[in-house]
Amino acid sequence: MPTSASTPPGATGRRRAWYRGDCHVHSLYSDGELTPQQLVAGARSAGLDFLGTTDHNTADAHPAWVHATDDDLLVILGEEVTTRTGHWLALGLRPGEVIDWRYGVRDGLVARHLDQVHQAAGLSVAAHPHAPYPSGTFMYPYEGFDAVEVWNGPWRSSAPWQADNEAALAEWGRALAADIHRGPWRPAMGNSDTHLEGQIGVPHTVVQADELTSAGILAGIRAGRSWIAASAAVKLSFTATAGGQTAGIGERLKGGNQPVLLRVDVAGVPSGTVSFHTEQGTAHRSSLTATGSHTVEWTTDADASGFVRVEVRDAEGRMAALSNPIILTTAAPPAR
Template sequence: MITSADTSEPAAEPEFPPRRVAGRARGWYRGDLHVHTRRSHGGELTPEQVAAAARAAGLDFIAITEHNTADTHGAWGSLAGDDLLVVLGQEVVTTTGHWLAVGIDPGQVVDWRYGVRDDLIDRAVDGVHETGGLCVAAHPHAPYPSGVLMYPFRRFDAVEVWNGLWRSDLPWNADNEAALAEWGRGLAAGIHRGRWRPAVGNSDAHQAGQLGTPQTVVLADGLGTDALLAGIRAGRCWIAESAEVQVSFTVRAGDRRAGVGERLTAGEAPCVARVEVTGVPEGVVGFHTDRGRVHREPLPGDGTGIVRWRTSREESAFVRVEVRHPSGRMAALTNPVILS
């Protein structure tokens, strides 16, 4: 943890970032919902360095999620801009797992002093929801004390299935594979019951070279905190290993079409899933449904191509997509298109 600043210097007046960038229309926005400065344990970057790294990574937004503090909320007003939205948040580090409170009020601190046996998680989550914030289960299988999430996913709005875990050299590992599998196993039941949790991916950046690996790409009605959180809640988002990876995924039934996070009323018509990918040389596209992985097909050598797969409402409750490198390492994954 960073020590306090010299108390002989006057404290700077807090300058909080705006919640919305004016003039930005509906579109896909790239961001990182799990970012630290040197105010967090293990962090090495100043706010200025984080803002510069976010812009260099091609991000439109970041969420500042220091460990159990809002101390840096007032440092971001001058660092945000027309090209970068800064969302205020916190990584809530409890004794039995971590979670992200994203989109909270300036200076708001979410209680972290409990474990799964204390039955206090609901009260903390409700407090975030009362301010319009989003609650994300963080790195569920992180391999260190308190890092493994012991709270059930149903307590949260979204699940971080892909976490950089401080490793820019290995952006996908066994811990992420386990988190994705756990989330994927519960997806069909959640959709059937009308309440599923979207997947997100973040860097958990603490050091240089980590930010934006991976990143969450959100379809939002504008570049603003409320619009982005609404897009994530609805599942209108997918995860990319970097800004170099582009994925477009839709499912069509007759003259009807739906995208990521949307519901397609297919009726008896055949459904055609279409994926367009760039930036994954010799990659492999895999289609997943409630029956697991049902089809895979390679991309061309340059990593740019279109893959189609046919199914039906009777065969598949949903379709989601994974794009992997030849080694099996993840390059991108989407939330589902739901068939009804």
């Protein structure tokens, strides 16, 4: 196994902020057509701050990433673990580390390999749960996984391999209330699954991290302090305020029985719609202006809504932005 000298250089001097990144890309070291250098160039053009390299079942590309980037773009080493009954992303691996993929749901082995990722302080993500090919349909329970890739590639596509993002979002959304109640809940992610030029960053995940490091980004994803964007042109801010307290995406707001003001600021989605979703389903919907920049407010309380998440769709109904929830509670939050 390569030593730590094979770790790609990280971004420097980048403190607490929102960072954009794509954590599902393939190079010519597996079934992609691009070199690591070309992927880095594409990430920069797409306005990204970090990239997760996830070639299928191999770490062969890891040394190449050392020479592919500089300190302006963070590269997180990983793997797409392509099992017989579902694919998943192992992010934050040690240089040269490979997670075994030679099993299926009936073998009862996936938990062992999730533990291997977690021992490396990495993150495990259920990938494209509703992909339309046999091994791509995710058959494992989500328990033990840290996040779910609910948005894979363009929201809609006629390509025969395109994942059903609407189905993945609906499945994740239905489980969210119960997961939040019993904890821990699994945040949503969005990635491009890049194989060809021009795909990178469509979509990508925007993460609030204390610093632009692998540990910082993975901690932000794990905590759900993130939202998904169709492109860097889309901007989103989502907050909840009650009793002088404010919480953001992935956070808890202890608002008691007071009214909670939800505020969404959107840019880059002309003539689209914003919808607020709770355990009751779609709770409120508002249209966006033709300029694409708009503020939408809605009021609820913790008795009516245990959580609120936001969807932003464009004028043709395609997803443009999707947030993880803000959790509303009348009591002290449980330990995570």
